[in-house]
Amino acid sequence: MPPLLASPPRDAHGVALGFSRMIARLEPLRDALRALPDEALIALRHDAIDTRYLAPSFTAWIKHMVDWELDRRTGMHYCLLFPEELVHPREFARGARHALDVITAELAQNGQKVAKLLDALRELVSCSER
DSSP states (O other), X not given: OXXXXXXXXXXXXXXXXXXXXXXXXXXXXXXHHHHSOXXXXXXXXXXXXXXXXXXXHHHXXXXXXXXXXXXXXXXXXXXXXXXXXXXXXXXHHTTHHHHHHHHHHHHGGGOHHHHHHHHHHHHHHHHHHO
């Protein structure tokens, strides 16, 4: 029996490229996620989980975002939820800046690609605060 879905196109590293339509507001985040190796994404998820007491809703969304990207790389495609689809924007933003500062300190040695992702996350938090 033929597969129900065609395999998405892949880049030189074997990462799935297709099926990633994205609302413009999340595109910088998607681009930053694509640039990170799996190990950096897993470190981000781990550090977010470690800071969940600071901003539970924010860190839950980071976990969703990282899982979304890792799943996309394996060919499993679904929508990346906006933070406000999970929780009220004020709840999302509460403690998020402090949690980002802690995560940034933990991931500082991972370089420019992680910094780009953290900047995109800061922008999302700023939008939620407005």
